[in-house]
Amino acid sequence: MDVSSVLDGLNDVQREAVASPTGNILVLAGAGSGKTRVLVHRIAWYIQASQVSPYGILAVTFTNKAEAEMRSRIEVLLNRPAGGMWVGTFHGIAHRLLRSHWQEAGLPENFQILDTDDQLRIIKRVFRAMELNEGQYSPREIQWFINSQKEEGLRPQHIDTHGDPEQQLLVKVYQSYQELCDRQGLVDFTELLLRAHELFRDQDKVLGIYRQRFRHILVDEFQDTNALQYAWLRLLTGDSGAIFAVGDDDQSIYSWRGAQMENMQHFQRDFSGSSLIRLEQNYRSTANILNAANTLIANNSTRLGKELWTDDDTGEQIDLYAAFNEHDEARFISDRIATEKIRGDNYCHHAILYRVGAQSRVLEEQLMQSGIPYRVFGGMRFYERAEIKDALAYMRLAVFYDDDASFERIVNTPTRGIGQRTIEELRLRAKQENISLWQAAVGILNDRSLSERALNALQRFLELIMNTGRDISALELGEAMDVVIKNSGLVEHYRKEKGEKGLSRIENLEELVTAASEFDPDKEEYQEVVPLAAFLVHAALESGENQAETFSDYVSLMTLHAAKGLEFNHVYLAGMEEGLFPHQRSISDVVQLEEERRLCYVGITRARVKLTCTYTQHRRMHGTEYYPQPSRFLGELPKEVLNEVRLGSNISNHSALEALENATNNDGGFNLGQRVIHSKFGEGVILNLEGKGSNARVQVNFEETGNKWLVLAYANLQIQA
DNA sequence: TATCCGACCTTTTTT
DNA sequence: AGGTCGGATA
Numbered sequence: 001m002d003v004s005s006v007l008d009g010l011n012d013v014q015r016e017a018v019a020s021p022t023g024n025i026l027v028l029a030g031a032g033s034g035k036t037r038v039l040v041h042r043i044a045w046y047i048q049a050s051q052v053s054p055y056g057i058l059a060v061t062f063t064n065k066a067e068a069e070m071r072s073r074i075e076v077l078l079n080r081p082a083g084g085m086w087v088g089t090f091h092g093i094a095h096r097l098l099r100s101h102w103q104e105a106g107l108p109e110n111f112q113i114l115d116t117d118d119q120l121r122i123i124k125r126v127f128r129a130m131e132l133n134e135g136q137y138s139p140r141e142i143q144w145f146i147n148s149q150k151e152e153g154l155r156p157q158h159i160d161t162h163g164d165p166e167q168q169l170l171v172k173v174y175q176s177y178q179e180l181c182d183r184q185g186l187v188d189f190t191e192l193l194l195r196a197h198e199l200f201r202d203q204d205k206v207l208g209i210y211r212q213r214f215r216h217i218l219v220d221e222f223q224d225t226n227a228l229q230y231a232w233l234r235l236l237t238g239d240s241g242a243i244f245a246v247g248d249d250d251q252s253i254y255s256w257r258g259a260q261m262e263n264m265q266h267f268q269r270d271f272s273g274s275s276l277i278r279l280e281q282n283y284r285s286t287a288n289i290l291n292a293a294n295t296l297i298a299n300n301s302t303r304l305g306k307e308l309w310t311d312d313d314t315g316e317q318i319d320l321y322a323a324f325n326e327h328d329e330a331r332f333i334s335d336r337i338a339t340e341k342i343r344g345d346n347y348c349h350h351a352i353l354y355r356v357g358a359q360s361r362v363l364e365e366q367l368m369q370s371g372i373p374y375r376v377f378g379g380m381r382f383y384e385r386a387e388i389k390d391a392l393a394y395m396r397l398a399v400f401y402d403d404d405a406s407f408e409r410i411v412n413t414p415t416r417g418i419g420q421r422t423i424e425e426l427r428l429r430a431k432q433e434n435i436s437l438w439q440a441a442v443g444i445l446n447d448r449s450l451s452e453r454a455l456n457a458l459q460r461f462l463e464l465i466m467n468t469g470r471d472i473s474a475l476e477l478g479e480a481m482d483v484v485i486k487n488s489g490l491v492e493h494y495r496k497e498k499g500e501k502g503l504s505r506i507e508n509l510e511e512l513v514t515a516a517s518e519f520d521p522d523k524e525e526y527q528e529v530v531p532l533a534a535f536l537v538h539a540a541l542e543s544g545e546n547q548a549e550t551f552s553d554y555v556s557l558m559t560l561h562a563a564k565g566l567e568f569n570h571v572y573l574a575g576m577e578e579g580l581f582p583h584q585r586s587i588s589d590v591v592q593l594e595e596e597r598r599l600c601y602v603g604i605t606r607a608r609v610k611l612t613c614t615y616t617q618h619r620r621m622h623g624t625e626y627y628p629q630p631s632r633f634l635g636e637l638p639k640e641v642l643n644e645v646r647l648g649s650n651i652s653n654h655s656a657l658e659a660l661e662n663a664t665n666n667d668g669g670f671n672l673g674q675r676v677i678h679s680k681f682g683e684g685v686i687l688n689l690e691g692k693g694s695n696a697r698v699q700v701n702f703e704e705t706g707n708k709w710l711v712l713a714y715a716n717l718q719i720q721a
Numbered sequence: 722t723a724t725c726c727g728a729c730c731t732t733t734t735t736t
Numbered sequence: 737a738g739g740t741c742g743g744a745t746a
Contacts, residue, residue, distance in 0.1 A: 063735060091736045115736080189736045224735095257734065356732055358737090378734080412722095419722045453722095541736065561733045583732055599733080622731060623737050725745080731738095 006044045006077075010037070017277045018042050022050065022216070024237070024271035026264065027246040030308045031293070031605035032284030032567065035246050036066075039218055040073045042244055043085075046216055047078065055084035058214040060233075062221050064089060064542050066565075070220065086214070090229050091189060092541055094196035097210075098187070104203045105195050108185040110533070113540035117384060118405055119143060119188045125408075126176045129427075137170065146174045150190040151226045151258040153197060184404060193228045200235040211238050222247030222267070226258035234270060243271060249304050250297050253561060253599050255591075264304060282308045282605075284567050286315020288641045289611055293604045295638045300594045308605075317643035319612040320634065322656035326359075326575075329614045330366035332647070333572045336612065337372055337555055340570060347373055349569035351556040353603050355581040358621070359574060360557050367555065377558035382544030387494060387505040388512055392539055394488045395481065398469040399532060402436035411437075414493035417457035425450060438462075464488075477531050478517020485509050515544070560603045571607035573600075576615040577628035600633045617654055624707055627699070635660045676700060676717040681708060 007015050014034055017027050018041040029035035043059065046052040059074075061067045067089050074082045086093060095113070098105050114122070123146070124139045137145070149159060156175040161167035181187065187195065200207045217237055219225070222245040225233070237243045245267060252261035268274050282290055290308045297303070323329035337350050352363055360376050367374045382388060390413055393406035400406075412418045429440040441458055444450055450458070468487045472480035485491065494505040519538060521531035556568065560581075575581055581600070586592035604611060613634060619626045634642075634656075644656050676698075677683050684702035698717070701707050710717070 089736065095736095113736090116734095192736080253733075254735085256732085358731080361737090381735095415723070417722070421722080543735075559733060580732095585732065595733095620737080723746085726743095727741105728743100729739100729741085 006041055006048055010041065011281055013277060013279055013281070014038050014041070017279070018045050019049070020275070020277070022242045024242055024274035025244050025277065026222070026267045026274055027244070027277045027279060028304055028306055029246050029248055029279040030282060030306055031248065031251060031602070032282040033279035033308070034283060035248070035279065036070065036073065036220070038279065039220060039244070039246050040070060040077055043074055043218060044077045052216055053084065054082055056213060057085045057216045057218070058093070059085065059087045059218040060093060060220065061089055062224055066220055067092070091192050094192040095537070095541065097196050097199060098192065101199055101203070101206050104206055105199045107187065107195065111185040111187050112403070113192070113537060114181070114186050114188040115384065115540055116189070117389070121408070122180060122186070122405070123173070123177055126180055127173055130173065130176060142170060142173050145170045146177060147190045148258060149174060150194045151228050153194065153228055153231060186405070190228070193232065197228050197232045197235070200232060207235060210236055211240055215241050217241055217243045219243065219245040223249050223252040223261045223264055224254050224259040225263050226260060230260070230263045230266070237271065239272070250300070250306065250598055251564060251602050253564065253595060253602060255595055278306055280306055280308055282310045284608055285310065285605060286312050286609060288315045288317060289604060289607050292318055292611070292637045292641050293601055296597065296604065296633060296636050297601045299636055300597055302594065316610055318637065318641050319645050320642050320656050321612070321614045321645045322630070322654050322659065323614055323616045325616050325618040326362045326620065327366070329574060329616050330363045332614060333363070333574060333612070334366045334370045334372055336572070338370060345569060347553045347555045350572070351558065351563065351566070351568040351570070351606065352572045352574055353558060353560050353563050353606065354574045355560060355583060357559060363557060363574065373552065373554040374557055375554045377556060378562045382508070382511070383539045384543060385505070385508055387490060387508050390490055391481070391485050391488065391509055391512055392536065394468065395484045395532070396536065397465050398472060398484060401438040401465070404430070404437045407437040410488070411461060414489050416461060417453065418461060422450060422454045422458065476517070477519060477535055478513055480532070481516035482513045485513065560599050563606050564602050567606055567608055569608045570610045570612070571603070573603050573611070573613045576613045576631040576634050577619065578631055579626065579628050580619070581631050581633070597633060615656070630656060630659050678702065678710070678717055
């Protein structure tokens with residue numbers, strides 16, 4: 001077979017990675033170095049040069065988007081569908097395993113997937129039912145606790161509370177939550193991974209099957225793996241398999257959700273005979289941009305080490321603009337985009353990136369005013385929207401009366417006179433008799449054990465659901481969805497909602513009907529018998545990001561996190577300010593600060609030809625005034641690549657470059673994030689530093705009295721130990 | 722039972 | 737500033 005085409009167009013290092021003998025290989029792939037390319041070519045190499053059957057290949061990604069891209073690129077390269085090969089997200093593959101081996105995994109055959117929102121609802125319910133009022137944890141914190149324990153592979157009985165009552169409380173809620181999920185066959189996202197891991201760990205036979213089958217495992221974005229995913233891969237690979245992992249420790253920005261970039265280091269220790277290959281040639285950015293990125297990231301201490309280089313030109317300098325305030329910042333960026341558009345560079349080549357979602361509003365307002373089309377990425381996803389979840393809950397309940405989660409969700413949406421009292425009654429009865437809420441409702445209707453009014457309302461609800469179930473029993477998915485929505489009364493309900501919001505909800509419901517009719521349940525990863533069940537899994541596992549791809553020309557707005565993996569000719573990094581980026585909450589911790597720096601590295605390396613950084617001298621946020629210092633990350637960029645832009649219209653004589661100088665030599669021994677004590681205001685945290693010498697001022701967030709600006713020379717602040 | 726008002730909080734996001 | 741949540745009120 002002709003294998004040369006698989007290696008065509010690759011550079012030497014890429015070729016080395018693609019054509020390495022089968023074994024454990026870690027590819028340290030810098031931004032824009034062709035990582036997906038290498039991954040895809042490696043698969044083609046296996047199949048075409050090494051005669052590996054696609055059946056023996058497993059390729060794992062994190063997102064549905066990455067999965068789709070990998071699959072389509074493989075098909076283009078091989079010029080045929082990748083039949084028999086498994087390509088999927090960690091969660092998708094875990095789900096597939098659990099569907100096949102539900103018995104060995106200790107699950108009911110028809111287990112349901114809980115999304116984050118469903119999970120939180122259940123935790124709230126469990127938490128309240130336990131009547132543990134003393135706890136100072138919010139349901140959200142408990143959710144976080146449960147998920148992080150699961151990510152560490154820990155069940156309630158494994159957790160050592162050290163006798164700490166707070167910990168014991170958390171473990172107790174975890175336990176009750178898990179018992180409820182087990183009873184009702186509910187599996188949250190992390191549980192998918194945990195069960196899949198336990199399946200491999202405890203069921204030798206099952207593990208044997210997959211070890212035998214998947215001798216060639218490929219993993220994308222390896223730096224984002226958490227402990228569970230790593231352990232699962234380790235089990236699957238064993239000594240017989242070979243793993244080809246691609247990642248970039250410098251782009252690890254998800255530690256806060258369990259990702260462990262140390263897994264990159266552990267790889268070399270845990271996977272025998274592993275080799276490390278560095279992809280450092282960048283095909284995306286100008287030398288100036290790479291220079292900036294390299295210099296910045298060199299400030300981090302925990303790195304495997306890597307330096308990007310390019311054959312490309314030096315390119316333009318990096319522009320730096322010190323805006324007067326956030327409106328000025330938005331105006332500056334939007335003017336720049338308008339100018340570039342006139343020069344012929346379309347809107348779609350521009351992206352405005354920011355640290356927090358709240359920054360988008362001002363930018364949007366300005367773009368709108370300037371008549372520049374834009375699209376904000378991120379935020380609420382299609383299948384996460386309340387109206388969509390409501391409609392799906394109607395659908396689910398109409399088919400599975402005993403689905404308590406759906407029952408609770410829609411029993412009084414739209415409001416139909418079934419209030420807290422009645423629902424409490426149902427829960428009580430369901431619990432006492434160990435039956436579903438639906439059955440409890442039937443029981444109560446028989447006993448007439450509630451007010452006539454409540455009974456009537458309940459009766460009508462049950463009839464509504466039963467009628468809907470009957471109406472749709474013979475229909476196709478799309479038609480069924482349509483009928484469900486019509487019967488539910490959701491459209492009228494949302495029509496009443498004032499303004500734009502209700503309207504878009506109704507549009508979304510229409511879109512859901514379309515999605516249902518276009519849904520193809522025959523894709524091989526859906527092994528369900530019923531198309532409806534397959535559709536519900538689809539709704540739970542795929543957030544629905546890739547719907548409605550418009551082909552118009554627009555500017556992209558998104559957070560730095562959301563920008564990972566993308567590239568644009570022009571990138572604007574807005575809000576390069578201490579306290580915002582690096583974020584306040586990361587400023588006092590070296591480890592977190594290094595992650596912020598990696599985030600900045602990600603941002604810089606998104607730019608192909610031009611990078612523009614902006615910050616403001618004055619920003620209104622959360623209803624308070626801030627006078628931030630320019631981000632330390634700006635100060636870490638090489639001076640020779642920076643070009644300060646000063647506009648005539650900007651009355652202030654503030655110089656960004658001078659401000660950077662000043663920011664780096666803050667005297668007085670005070671730092672951002674430091675805890676201080678004031679004789680009158682008490683304890684607080686430093687939010688902002690400004691000025692030098694006798695003019696030096698600090699903004700302190702006092703626990704008692706809130707934010708205050710103080711002149712250092714008079715404040716007599718003590719640094720708290 | 723439904724609705725309204727005020728207290729509270731506020732990073733990043735995928736599955 | 738803007739959204740969410742829970743308690744008080746109609």
